[in-house]
Amino acid sequence: MTAPTPLPAQQAAPAHPAPGYASPIPVVRTHIGHAIASEWTKIRTVRSTVWTLLSMFVVTLGIGTLYALSLSGEDYVGMPLLAGGFFGLMLGQLGIITLGVLVISSEYGTGMMRTTLTACPRRGRVLTAKAIVFFLLAFLMTLAAAVPTALVQLAVLSDQEVPSYAVDDAVMEDSIVDGEVVASTDQVLGATLGAALYVALLGLLALAVGALLRHSAGAITVMLGVVLLPLLTALFLFGESVADLRDALIEYSPLNGLASLYGIPMMGDELDSGWPLLGLLALVTGGTLAAAFARLNAGDA
Known part of the structure; x- marks a missing residue:
């Protein structure tokens, strides 16, 4: 029997080592576009988004149409x-506000935010993507509701003849031409583009509040207070000693800002339009978003 050949103590390494594992998924440098695509996928595949919008x-088109039909026979x-x-x-803006809170607070409630931040460690990019996607969606959907509502008002309530006693009405100063009620260019822009921007900013403010509080019910409650509480508080301030406070609460309330864009400011003729209040809302929203960025970057998920 032939003795087995002894194994060499050490074999020489191959001249060309075998290649390691290569992933079939291409590795690319991520950017804000990937985060936006991810947030768009999230928001459009959730049932609450569809039902809320x-x-x-x-509500917006239905109540606006009922209003127009109820006054169609009036001179x-x-x-x-x-x-x-x-x-x-x-009333329709409450749906946008609710959705703005849920866009981010629902992820904290389910724990999904940890997964999101693991997939995208740049926390500021996550909030930026959420803000961009939600703002554009809220703006376009509000505009889609405001435009047909304005068309209904134009179709049903046009050709109103103005009586002589109402010609000098300060509220109707820009709405009366040759004895008839018309809609000026500024009024059309305010009731469509301006209203859509205003409601979208309110929704973005709600998103920022949701990012700060990280609790759906709490953030929605805070936003309802922001929208309703100033005006409701002013209704109970009767004394002359608090007249300035009462007027300020009414003038700078979110509802008055929206009403002013439609030409019906709650302070009578003291506000010419709602565009200055729209700018003020943009500043408040920007400041709240900055606070939300700061908290998110603090490190706690």
Whole structure:
């Protein structure tokens, strides 16, 4: 029997080592576009988004249409031609505010935010992507509801003849031409583009509050207080000693800002339009978003 050949103590390394494992998934440098695509996928595949936006659209257009039909037989309404859109959007905006909170607070409630931040460690990029996607969606959907509502007001309430006693009405100063009620260019822009920007900013403010509080019910409650509480508080301030406070609460309330864009400011003729209040809302929203960025970057998920 032949003895086995002894193994060499050490074999020479191969001249060309075998290649390691290569992932079939290409490795690319991520950017803000990937985060936006991810947030768009999230928001459009959640049922609450569809139902919230649908309810906003139905309420805004439905109440605006009912308002116009209820006054269609009147000779003179005494309000700007597009004012009826305010009453629908006053309630419809609550859907945008609710969705703004849920966009981020729901991830904290389910623990999904940890997964999101693991996939995208740059926390500021996550909040930026959420803000961009939500703001554009809220703006476009509100505009889609405001435009047909304005068209309904124009179709149903046009050709109102103005009586002689109402020609000098300060509220209707920009709405009366040759004895008829018309909608000026500024009023059309305010009731469509301006209203959509205002509601979208309120929704973005709600998103920032949700990022700060990280609790759905708490953030929604805070936002309802921001929208409703100033005006409700002013209603109970009767004394002359608090008249300045009462006027300030009404003038700078979010509802007055929206009403002013429709030409029906709650302070009478003291505000010419809602565009200055729209700018003020943008500043408040920007400051709240900055605070939300600071907290998110603090490190706690």
